[in-house]
Amino acid sequence: LITALAGGVGAARFLTGLLKLVKEEDLTIIGNTGDDIEMFGFHISPDLDIVAYTLAGLADEKKGWGLEGDTFRCLDMLKKLGLETWFNLGDKDLATHIFRTELLNKGFTLSEATDSICQALGLRVKILPMTNDRFETRIRIEEGLVHFEEYFVKREAKDNVLGVEFVGAPSARPAPKVVDSIMKAKLVIICPSNPIVSIGTILSVDGVRNALKQTNAKVVAISPIVAGAPIKGPADKLMRGLGFEVSAFAVAKIYADFLDDFIIDDQDASEKTQIESLGMRVKTTNTLMKTLEDKVRLAKVVLEC
């Protein structure tokens, strides 16, 4: 049994490779819900969705978000009606939000809604939201606190990051099976996702970090930072804004209290000794995932830990 902590696109890419090597039924994915946002009355879960879409083979891999071949007719009309339309909402993508929101309004939990979406998409892999409670990642910029998606999509990650706040974190309980899936796994994988706003959110949910320390599973992470820069997303700005150095070593420090193995890119081999001094094994490999072969190869390295 394998459990993976996942953010969005980077994690989804890695997991595509992993699922060429392990059975869907044996994999549980704990997804980040800190990016979840209410928009036009819908509950949108960007990270849960991109993982599900990618694993179902429906994602637009070139664009890096959304569903392949999606259109934006509804969004165009919403704009015509005078609504704020900075959040990219495809016509097909919208159906997922409609479905999820209807289930939530009927009293189902986000776990149950996510399960229904996965089943409808034909997935046998289990995707668990980290929590069913309200949890919202806010970024402090000069103008004040804004929702992560507002910082990332609307403001195009251009602001100086002065801080990060996880609204709801103190009272957010892990969703059913989250802690259990970590405790019962043989291998826990921390996907190459943003260590602060993707993995950091999951780690902040009560009991998760502790489970990672206590589990008998081997805990392996893949560095999302290669040669001092994130492969995707605003991790560098976020890390720098919070006073972290932007390096594999800095990521390793964040995970040091529970990590057994850390996989870093060949380009960062010079950091190996320094990271090992934190008390973890380090493997160097090519971590860039351009082709499916790249993804499978990286997954193989993880499984061989």
Added chain:
Amino acid sequence: LITALAGGVGAARFLTGLLKLVKEEDLTIIGNTGDDIEMFGFHISPDLDIVAYTLAGLADEKKGWGLEGDTFRCLDMLKKLGLETWFNLGDKDLATHIFRTELLNKGFTLSEATDSICQALGLRVKILPMTNDRFETRIRIEEGLVHFEEYFVKREAKDNVLGVEFVGAPSARPAPKVVDSIMKAKLVIICPSNPIVSIGTILSVDGVRNALKQTNAKVVAISPIVAGAPIKGPADKLMRGLGFEVSAFAVAKIYADFLDDFIIDDQDASEKTQIESLGMRVKTTNTLMKTLEDKVRLAKVVLEC
């Protein structure tokens, strides 16, 4: 000042012609909300929308419903997710329902939401829902009572109609300005719409029928029945199912207590004397509206009453 009682497509076509002759600001339209339906969590107002879309020049006139050039990507995806998708929901059309539902959820009335939609579409004409209270037209078929849209769209109007029920009618109050717009008008037009499920619903709202009797306005109707058949829609089945004859005369009887003038098609000239015996003036003309010229010509006949 002119006030029109309107159903869906037939009314919208007529009103397009009327607005070539009168100023938008001088026209108030009272729309049928008996077809309104909750679908996927949205409040959908089919008749209010088709009138607004048509007058804004956005309707798909050929298809007879929806927005021109609309696509159905979201609906396709909802189907893939396992939802019932018999209700035709275009991607652009959806934006109107999202906008309306958000306004209603924020506590605005259907009147206010309709106003916002009209303004956003650039309309200066006033469209009033007949009521802001719950009102639902149900059709009794052999299997029981079904929502009008279920009878009409899902079951393609194929069932024998055993009866019609207006759920909520006894307690539905007219929306603001509805009664007032009838009382203050110089001319009230009953559009060529279904006399039972489009106009009949409006007439059943407390105070509306009485206002039509009391107003000093001239009240003029255009028959939706030509040569024993409706121009559009299931009016014949509905009328027959309720024991009415399908004729201009039968429609005239439904409106007899408040109607001053009734405009019937040349093809029904033989009914003229019979209808006049109900105590109203009758004008015969070509009531078929194929071109914009047809619509304007018919509107001219109404204005000359």
